[in-house]
Amino acid sequence: MSLIKQLWLAIGGLVLVTLAGSLVISVITLRAALEQDLRPSNADAAGAPQETVPGWFVDLVRLENPTGRAEIALDGSTPPQVRLEPHLAYHALWQTTLAIGVWCLLAGMLGLIVTWRIVHGLRRPLRAVVEQARDIGHRRFTISRTPRLRELHEVVQALNQLSRGMSDILGEEHRKLDMLRRHLQHDRLTGVMNREAFLGQLRGLLESRDFRASGTLALVRIDRLAETNERLGHAPTDALLKQLARELEQCGKVHDGGLVGRLKGCDFALLLPGATDMDAIRQALSQRLERLQHRIAPGVTLPTAMIAYHQGDTPGDLLASLDGALASAAQDGEPGPVIVEDTHREPLFADHASWRRALEQAIAEGVYLAHYPVLDAHGKLLHFECPARLRLGNAWQPAGRFMPWVSRLGMDAALDLAVTVTALKDIDQRRQPIAINLSIASIQDARFVLELRRCLAAHPEAARQLWVELPEALATQDMPGFHSLCRELRPLGCRLGLEHVGTRFTHITDLHDLGLAYLKIDASLVRGVETSPERQAILRGMATLGHSLDLLVIGEGVETLEDARVLFTLGIDAATGPGIRRGDWPDA
Incomplete structure (x- = not known):
């Protein structure tokens, strides 16, 4: 049997016993008082009207009635003794018992309402404890609000401490795993993905079966990086590389799910799955690169090329097209990102x-x-x-x-x-x-x-x-x-x-x-x-x-x-x- 049912039975039983005892004591007390009152008043009871009282009640609370004496004028003879039934007393006792019963019933109902409130207030934190324990059993380390009830307060504190401890352990293990992943897959200077990891992501998107199978791939090159390093120095050049990586990452976040990789020393790639509005991407990327050039590296050029990719393309062909476009743009002196036209695939619809x-x-x-x-x-x-x-x-x-x-x-x-x-x-x-x-x-x-x-x-x-x-x-x-x-x-x-x-x-x-x-x-x-x-x-x-x-x-x-x-x-x-x-x- 549940704790709540046991509490209900215990409290309900206590209320009923208390009410029944109060009623019995009240009736007995009233009965004794009425018996005392009956002794001096029997002489006047003979002519009193009779009142209806349930027989079972009369049998239950039988009054000890003394013999009364009535004076009857019958030629001066000795007056007989008459024993009278105390109907008025039984009626008074019956009415009083009903009144007491009603008040006890009202008091009992009030007690049950208060009890319900108490039990209901107890069930909420109990349910919370059960839910938290169940969550921990399913390895969901939730934190619960601490109840005011002292016993449950200590239990919930212990469960919360367990949840926090397990979360901290998992967080530490995850941090170590992420450090390993970043060490193996990311460029140590800029923090973006290295060539192998980036090409793996690109290859996976080209073979995927969802919306990520098409999008935009951009290649940004720091022109004459070796000369820039000699002219600016090692630290400023590193700062340029890091800032370029940050700008490309910000551009990727704007387009939800963008990926950035460093393919080699001077080449950075930006992958935007599902993004096909080339003009908008070109404008946003051009603004970021121009701000970077003016703020950090005046005189450094950042030629950029963009191409739309589709399911079935290969990373090698896409990068070759971008590399060729950058070379042509450098010869022609064309400013801003160059869009490589896709001549192998006709669009399904025009507008x-x-x-x-x-x-x-x-x-x-x-x-x-x-x-x-x-x-x-x-x-x-x-x-x-x-x-x-x-x-x-x-x-x-x-x-x-x-x-x-x-x-x-x-x-x-x-x-x-x-x-x-x-x-x-x-x-x-x-x-x-x-x-x-x-x-x-x-x-x-x-x-x-x-x-x-x-x-x-x-x-x-x-x-x-x-x-x-x-x-x-x-x-x-x-x-x-x-x-x-x-x-x-x-x-x-x-x-x-x-x-x-x-x-x-x-x-x-x-x-x-x-x-x-x-x-x-x-x-x-x-x-x-x-x-x-x-x-x-x-x-x-x-x-x-x-x-x-x-x-x-x-x-x-x-x-x-x-x-x-x-x-x-x-x-x-x-x-x-x-x-x-x-x-x-x-x-x-």
Whole structure:
């Protein structure tokens, strides 16, 4: 029996016993008083009117009635003795008992109300303690408000101390892992990614199946870096390199998810996934570089070239095109960033209006979901990854072709809602779990979140088999919004996870109390893991840290079964990618 039920029974029993005892004592006291009053008044009771009193009450409280004497004039004879029933006394006792009973009942009700308030006030902190203990059991180290009740105060303080201690341990382990990752993947002077890490990110985006498969790649070069170093000195040149890296990182943050790498001593690359408005990017980048030149390095030129990338391009071809454009711009003396025209790919539509009409029609006609399996070490299906396809230009187009325009035209919420509806129908038909991803713009739209909740609540069984993947950038850029979304969706039964986890893994320990179910490690960290001890060390640490937070850890972009085997030995729970197919699986 629960503590609350025991408290209720104990308090209720005490109240009832107290009330019953008070009533009995009052009745006995009143009975004795009435018996005393009856002795002198029996002589006058013979002519009194009779009152109705329940028989059971008379039997219960039988009064000891002495014999009375009545004077009756019958020819001067001796007056007989008459024994009278004390009806008036029984009536008075009955009325008084009713009044006392009513007052006891009112007092009891008041006592129960006060008791309910006390118990209710006790249940709130008890529930909080239970929830916190359950969270800790699920490795979500939450901090609870300390109650005023002394016993619970000490318990909650101990639980909070445990949560803080575990959070500190995880934070320290994460800090060490991040230091290792930065040591292996970042340029020591500027702090941006080194050539190998950046090209790995670029290669992963070009092979991805979502909106990141298209975007913009820029190459910025410090012209005559050796001469600049001799002229300015070593320290000012280092300051120039660091400041250039910071400016490019700021430009990347403006466009959500931009990546910066140092390819060689004088070359820096800026990667903007999903950003295709070349004119706007060119203007923003030109302003930043001009300010940098005037403020830090007058006389230093920073030739820049930009190119749009698409799914299927290769890093070597893109960088070769940019390098050639920089060489031509240097010969022609062309100022400002140069845009390399893409002559190999025709645009699907010519202008904004055409794109809007085509996208609205395609969304109305329906979304097609591709299915790519996510399998664990034993070949068991966790779920299907389901990137969206739209029928544009008489063909089903991947997300990389249309997502930049969807974002540019503000149609993210309409597309994501259509994807959710299609996914729930797919689950109802196939009875297999699937995963969809939501864009940052949709998640930050309050109306979309309400529609999403309504849609999931209308399909509770399908919602329990839906895996919802959220961008890693959302967790780092809009933490309050991310917390709010998790609180809204978690009670509906769907599993929440982060996709493309990589460069921002530093912030994962801040999310331990949200109830996330899984992480998907970005393909740039997974690809080629079989031959890279450095990546193996990073992935092993990420798997360990993820498991300490009770998260499944999934590797993206797995190309070969050999890579899959290595991932499983490192502690990764499941894998997905072009090399993952059902029925063709490594032994566990």
